[in-house]
Amino acid sequence: MAEKIKLYDTSKCTGCRACQLACKQWNALPAGQTYNAGTYQNPPDLQSNTWMLIRFQEMSNGNGDVKWLFRKDACMHCTDAACIKVCPSGALFRTKYGSVALDRDKCIGCKECISACPFDVPRYDPVTDKIAKCDLCFSRIDRGMEPACVKACPTGALSFGDKDEMIARAHARVKELGGDANVYGDQFVGGTHMLYVLTEKPDVYDELPERPRVPLTVIAWKDWFKPLTLLAAGGVLAGSFIHYLTHGPKDTSGDDQAGGEGGE
Amino acid sequence: MIPKKGMIKSTDAFERLVHWWLAITCIILILTGLGMMFHSFNFLGTPLGGLKNLKLVHNFTGLLFAPALFFAILIWWREAGVFKMPEDLEWIKVAGGYLWHVDDVPETGKYNPGQKAFFLAVAIFGILMVASGLIMWFPLSLPSGLVQWMYPLHALGMLVIFPFVLVHIYLGTIGVPGSARAIFTGYVTRSWAEKQCPGWLKEMEEEGRLEIYGEEKEEAAHG
Numbered sequence: 001m002a003e004k005i006k007l008y009d010t011s012k013c014t015g016c017r018a019c020q021l022a023c024k025q026w027n028a029l030p031a032g033q034t035y036n037a038g039t040y041q042n043p044p045d046l047q048s049n050t051w052m053l054i055r056f057q058e059m060s061n062g063n064g065d066v067k068w069l070f071r072k073d074a075c076m077h078c079t080d081a082a083c084i085k086v087c088p089s090g091a092l093f094r095t096k097y098g099s100v101a102l103d104r105d106k107c108i109g110c111k112e113c114i115s116a117c118p119f120d121v122p123r124y125d126p127v128t129d130k131i132a133k134c135d136l137c138f139s140r141i142d143r144g145m146e147p148a149c150v151k152a153c154p155t156g157a158l159s160f161g162d163k164d165e166m167i168a169r170a171h172a173r174v175k176e177l178g179g180d181a182n183v184y185g186d187q188f189v190g191g192t193h194m195l196y197v198l199t200e201k202p203d204v205y206d207e208l209p210e211r212p213r214v215p216l217t218v219i220a221w222k223d224w225f226k227p228l229t230l231l232a233a234g235g236v237l238a239g240s241f242i243h244y245l246t247h248g249p250k251d252t253s254g255d256d257q258a259g260g261e262g263g264e
Numbered sequence: 265m266i267p268k269k270g271m272i273k274s275t276d277a278f279e280r281l282v283h284w285w286l287a288i289t290c291i292i293l294i295l296t297g298l299g300m301m302f303h304s305f306n307f308l309g310t311p312l313g314g315l316k317n318l319k320l321v322h323n324f325t326g327l328l329f330a331p332a333l334f335f336a337i338l339i340w341w342r343e344a345g346v347f348k349m350p351e352d353l354e355w356i357k358v359a360g361g362y363l364w365h366v367d368d369v370p371e372t373g374k375y376n377p378g379q380k381a382f383f384l385a386v387a388i389f390g391i392l393m394v395a396s397g398l399i400m401w402f403p404l405s406l407p408s409g410l411v412q413w414m415y416p417l418h419a420l421g422m423l424v425i426f427p428f429v430l431v432h433i434y435l436g437t438i439g440v441p442g443s444a445r446a447i448f449t450g451y452v453t454r455s456w457a458e459k460q461c462p463g464w465l466k467e468m469e470e471e472g473r474l475e476i477y478g479e480e481k482e483e484a485a486h487g
Binding site: 086111222229244251252 | 300301302303306314315316319362363364400403404408411412413415416419420422423426427430431434438439440441442443453454455456458459460
């Protein structure tokens with residue numbers, strides 16, 4: 001099965017949030033109480049019941065004009081997914097489509113994925129004591145459908161298809177747009193399965209890491225200390241056994257009465 | 265393992281109690297920790313009704329481990345927490361005679377440098393385990409930049425403590441016969457004490473503080 005990519009073209013996004021609503025609908029996520037934070041961005045951030053969100057950002061172009069930037073924020077579905085690396089129960093897993101899905105039954109609510117994620121995506125739900133995030137509509141794509149957000153998009157800003165085709169399409173679009181336009185996602189964390197065509201440089205966007213990567217803390221923890229523990233424990237067990245056979249136990253017996261029966 | 269006449273008292277009841285309190289909580293923590301560290305050990309959660317319960321057992325056992333560690337440090341830091349130079353260095357140079365044949369192993373006090381290293385590893389990394397573990401329990405209430413470092417720190421503690429515990433169990437049982445009774449009954453044979461803690465034995469005898477099974481304590485004290 002070929003890997004799939006969801007492509008999001010910011011130049012075609014009108015911020016209508018049909019995708020945000022479709023996500024809520026398909027995944028049966030109720031809306032929560034919200035508040036006016038002085039922006040159309042609503043709710044203010046990702047939540048355990050808001051797996052994707054259109055971020056609204058006002059950018060001055062220097063001539064007193066304001067430009068509106070939209071960004072669809074949700075799980076990027078990294079190939080080198082730090083969340084899968086740290087998940088102790090295997091609740092977070094890679095699907096055959098390359099996306100990162102969640103088996104809710106297995107989630108133990110340890111929150112280890114939260115600080116591991118370079119995109120700050122997973123959210124904790126204290127009511128269910130579980131984590132929640134976009135799973136690229138695994139229930140849909142596994143039945144040959146496109147994700148709900150893609151289905152709902154009226155402008156063509158969202159598309160879904162085979163990995164190579166989507167990457168090629170993104171680069172072609174960037175070429176067409178020119179200027180600061182760029183492809184975001186295929187150059188780091190092994191390549192993401194949500195790809196952006198950004199009209200501005202990545203550092204212009206709020207909450208978007210310029211060079212996302214698996215944190216060093218996760219690498220030290222899972223790639224160094226974890227295998228070393230197994231190696232050290234195994235080495236010590238084998239070493240003790242060999243020590244017993246070759247060097248032998250220490251002779252702590254003596255010829256005095258009390259110590260006469262020395263050994264075990 | 266009932267003590268015999270003439271055996272020497274090496275530990276008191278409180279020391280033995282704290283040892284086993286620390287040992288049992290530590291082993292539970294290691295096993296439940298392994299259950300969450302490796303997917304291949306996830307099955308360790310099954311008898312507890314799932315990995316979520318395993319996590320709870322791990323966290324609450326950690327709360328029981330902390331006071332045991334506190335008492336352990338209080339009891340043993342004087343005897344096992346300070347290296348005595350130069351004799352300890354000489355002992356380290358010959359690995360205490362544990363790895364190759366050594367004619368004259370430098371005399372040690374109650375605990376040899378290997379045991380001191382174990383004590384220090386458990387004390388230092390034990391404190392770090394409790395601190396990092398507590399933060400990992402409530403990660404959302406602290407800045408993620410700090411929380412991130414607690415996980416590799418916790419894993420480093422496991423890397424140090426787990427293999428050291430295995431060495432400790434080996435040397436406390438079949439590796440050095442006669443040792444285990446020190447932590448079960450508290451009484452060891454004189455020949456064991458002469459080989460394992462000669463310095464301590466001499467000191468206790470000189471000060472007349474040695475307690476011998478089957479003899480009145482006062483007798484030694486007055487003698």
